[in-house]
Amino acid sequence: MQTNYLLREPEADVDSDIDNVSSNVIRTDFQRPVYCVLGLPFDAITMEQASAKIIDAARSKQRCFFSTPNLNFAVASLNGGEFRDSVIRSDLSVADGMPLVWIAKLLGLPITERVAGSGLFEALRNRPGKVLLVYFFGGPDGVAEIAAEKLNVTASGLVCVGYNSPGFASIEEMSSDAVIKDINDSKADFLVVALGAKKGQAWIEHNLSRLQVPVVSHLGAVVNFVAGTVKRAPAWVGQLGGEWLWRIKEEPTLWKRYFNDGLTLLKLMALQVIPCALAVRSHKRDNNAVANARVALTVQGSNCSITASGAWEDGNLQPLREVFTSATATPFHIQLDFSDVTHIDSACIALLMLLYGHQSKIKHGFSLSNTSPQIKRLLKLFCADYLLEQASEKHQQAMQMATR
Template sequence: MQTNRLRRQSEAELDAGIEHVAISTSSKISTDFQRPVYCILGLPFDAISMEQATAKIIDAARSHQRCFFSTPNLNFAVASLDGGEFRDSVIRSDLSVADGMPLVWIAKLLGLPVTERVAGSTLFEALRHRPGKVLLVYFFGGPDGVAEIAANKLNATASGLVCAGHKSPGFASVEEMSSDAVIDDINDSKADFLVVALGAKKGQAWIEHNLPRLQVPVVSHLGAVVNFVAGTVKRAPTWVGQLGGEWLWRIKEEPTLWKRYFNDGITLLKLMALHVIPCAVATRLHRRDSNAVANARVSLTVQGGNCIIAASGAWEESNLQPLREVFASVTATPFHIRLDFSEVTHIDSACIALLMLLFGHQSKIGYEFSLCNMQAAVQRLLHLFCADYLIGNSNAERGKTVQMAMR
């Protein structure tokens, strides 16, 4: 097999003593390139059901394997269009689920198998009401005093979750909320699941800032969950969420949110006109080149601390396994990675999302990622999927901050 030969080639070159600059934590960082991910509005989403997501979180908690999962909704996606660390925090997550019916509707329009909304609050309730071994949860964030109320209410009745600790840090910077005392209190709780509620951007930033120090296996920003459990904000009925009307319910409960939903709605209309609908049309009009798919090839060349991955042909969900294996093999050791796609004629949403996982891995370890020599048709697809940022990108400078935090 082509991939096995490439893997042997890569391993042989590494065993020969190729010099490279490795960061101290790189051996601890790995990325699962087998995840069934698809690109929607520039973010990777796992094609996973509520039941599968719940099982994955339980497995991570019981095996004490790190699972930082993100729950992007439309507001996440809109905010991520500006790029930067907020967008990248989703890409660097171990699991990314679609917490919003507009995203599910877009996926359906694009013919993607992201068919179920996996809301963070519903996922929490699924864990809460499941039978079996109890998981310990820690609430971090929320309005002053609300985390304590949520903890008391959660522990007042028997369930699959028990609150082992809580803290409302108030209004402070990420650094001020990351003291040794704060992290020690969370770790000393022996929690299996850390629920962060600080506002989406600050919450994601706080998690990434502290992940290397946290011993809790499952971590996520679930902003409204603390309020829901405490009862200070009522959850929308299930049927309202299924119809995509939860935003109206949230405005009823929290009127100050109207401006956010209004702005997100305007942006969604623009995205539909300029990206989603043209992308759906392009996808349906695309004539599949069976020969290009069957003859797709990938090769890699290692030169010192640099690796060049060259691909050719058409890459889509059905033939991505060689790329998955090459990405897994080459990231086993830190390299600056450059992808040469000059001979690639077509890519789909699954291929773009896979490239995002590699982009995210490189940013986590502070090594370069660049995607070069794209044909015009492939560049246009990246644009329609809001993934232009992958082209010619380098994570080296941005990764320095992550690298320093992990040391």
């Protein structure tokens, strides 16, 4: 395996419009073991490993915005937009739903355990050791207060140090200086947001740069579970994939959402998942293409070009990981040339998603170009063909200016 680097310093004033983003502030971990399922990157991680990662982030005061996509998340993300991208931009993305685990298994991916947001909260609650401080933001009127009281009644690994139920206000109204100051002044280690999936993810991203809480996540049902207004399904129900039935029992208004998601899942299984699984299983590995995979990085002005060749799969991605890390150490517009790439798998696609997400976070260009029909087909089967969308106008202008 060979990694080629050809670097030179960016030219000054090539693009006066480039956003002033500090590479010391926004970094992406390209070493994460991520895999693409239904167009989203998922970390192959156990409940125990996820708990440890959150605890480490809280103790070291390192930002960890983690998302817990379930089937409803995945279905909604198929429409694209900021909701999908909020998951891709997360520091951790876990499979909160047995249907996603089953799909991963069908695709031969090492995502073998459901890591539910509520289960993760309980794991942190029941663990021994240093206590983590929690702040509840959202939930029905009065429920966050009840949750705080009930959480603090008995000794556990979590203690609530603040809560706020903002009601049905807009994201802007819920993002006032007073609101953010109250959260920051609480010195919480873990901010639990419960505003509805789309609104919650949007609120988090809108305020992430202002929040001093290291661990942040939208865990919509957790506040209700802790308060006892909604009973959590027994573990065995969740493992069998029947939590949706339990949730309908507890919250009958959810039936329509689960019904629509179920119909969409059946359609996805027929049109995407099964054809994708057949393509994965029928693929004949080209050992020579894997062994001779190459990647090169060049920089010109404000633009970074990454050229790859050969076949890229879970076992040989380290050179790509290293190049992506180098390419994002400084804010660049990034263009990938995959004209000589013959095959990519779910792990490679997820890694491309992390790069796409990083560029989205720093508001710089991302372009994946010159892909073969085979690569385009794979991206489409994995619901990741949005990575092939044309480079932004800003990126194109920057590339043109840099090559003059």
